Amino acid sequence: MPGKVSVLVAGSWGTAIASVLAENDSDVWLWSRNERQVAEINAEHRNHRFLDDVELSPRIRATTSMEEALRGAKGVFVVAPSSAMREVAKQMRPYLSKETILVHATKGFEADTLKRMSTVLADELPEYDASRIVVLSGPSHAEEVIKQCPTTVVVASEHAEAAEEAQDLLINSSFRVYTNPDVVGVEVGGALKNIIALGAGLTDGLGYGDNAKAALLTRGLAEISRLGTAMGGNPLTFAGLAGIGDLVVTCTSKHSRNWRAGYLIAQGHPLDDVLKQMGMVVEGVKTTQAAYKLSRQYDVTMPIADELYEVLFNGKTAAAAVEDLMGRGRTHELEEVAKPVQTKWFG
Template sequence: MDNKQIITVLGAGSWGTALSMVLADNDHEVRIWSHKQAQVDEINDLHVNSHYLPGKQLPKELTAFSDLKAALENTDAILFVIPTKAIRQVSADIVPFIHGKPVIIHASKGLEQGTHKRISEILIEEIPEEKRNGVVALSGPSHAEEVAVKDLTTITSACHQTESAEYVQSIFMNDYFRVYTNQDIVGVELGGALKNIIAVGAGALVGLGYGDNAKAALMTRGLAEITRLGVSFGADPLTFLGLSGVGDLIVTCTSIHSRNWRAGKMLGEGKSLDEIVENMGMIIEGLSTTKAAYELAVQKNVELPITTAIYEVLYNNADVKEVITELMNRVGKNEIE
């Protein structure tokens, strides 16, 4: 491939903007799309994204668009970094403007409500095969706030087609952003989505005043649940010991940068779900993913006690402390079960 690529980033939130900054640092032509004209103007005129990455100066080479057709002209790759609930609609919207066969990438983490589908499955359904060259998931332990200041980060580029995964690796890799490839896109996507549920639980423990022992227990048993559900879909269990599994779980369950952790903490402090959503002002993927994962577990008869407990708190108004007591008093089991 030519060194310099044209890359269209759909979504100008914190993560979309941070990834755009990495690509611009690597001398690619980066176009970031937002449906908010005021945000587009701010990025183009002031080179900042004040709501999502306050205080960060954006590269002047980064150009923002509100017009999808213009943003997609002659693009080599399309990177989706939008909430899961918007993926299907935006995928359908861009099809008339795709010319050639760009690589389709997504860096979103969630499961579609109702269908329970992974994001790559939605993209494959909505974007015809003749208009795409591979569908790649970009996932791993990464906070936008840290990537934006060039903190050291390692993530995974996953695709059944090795060539497409390696293409994404090549456009992102630099001295502060390292990318590994993986062919297990099922495991990578499920790890990225399901860890948000456990992060809500980890935040709730902190909000309730529990310490590190409780947090370590939750993360370890949470990883067992994620692996159980992932393997039931054909994922490689080893994927969950990698960056998009345990790596992402650690960073999301231990950091104030995590919206899911912050949401859980507020839950533990006694705030209502409506208060939490209003206070955050950004999408909290773990809330909707909990519902999807719970429904999948019932459908596939996979035991997910932590996910079920968090579902009961979020959707059936169960008391957090009572739910934790019930988890601790479950029948004793072998750890490897």
């Protein structure tokens, strides 16, 4: 399905998606505000800051012009940090065609409003049919995707045809894509797993071993599912690629910036220093703040998220947080969750 496809912005994940699209014979325009980065991509076919010395396809062309990036594009993939999504959407509005397939691959909430990214896009793009917005998520480290390691993801939309068009743009022999109608569940699962990844880094930094990490992932998934279903997600989504799949890869890999941030914090490094050292956005930090507020808004118990909030923002030590989690009162594993949501495709 050749043609022009745009990717906004040129971070590690955006560049990896651009590479998948280029491999599928799309002519890819990669947008960035950074003139030096754009020049490097166009002249050297490299994006050194984010992906070292990986050579990019000559089908990928970078630009600082939003108009140039979007004009005539049949698909647009937005991979901006959650904190920048609204501003990027505002810049897109004059140039985005109603017929263009719009996909976002950002895992987080807007800090002030607690809105999901598809809702932020809908706010700023009122002429675009919000039901056709597609969400891309799943276990997919950019460092492996760019090397064409076997990867499986999910695209979700309320509109079945939009999800299938996004699937057609992306799917190939190393990048398998499933569809799902549950936009809420896919977005919530993709965002909240970053909190648990921070926790996994903390437990590894404290030297607590595999038993602790397995417990953290399992109970973390329970928290993700509780909040996700309360917000309207389908419980089955959290047993899939955007739930347990993304949770496992983010909590167990050296590529995970959220895991690395948690590990450094457990070693005694202050949060501000860790974020400066990472040099890239650590979505789990802002997502922990969002989850803390959302759990109270929806009256959902999230003890792991609560303890991480205390560690990140109130000076509690990681060891004390683990001690308090282990010392909680007795409870039943099969807690009551929100009533399952029957999610159907439009039409």
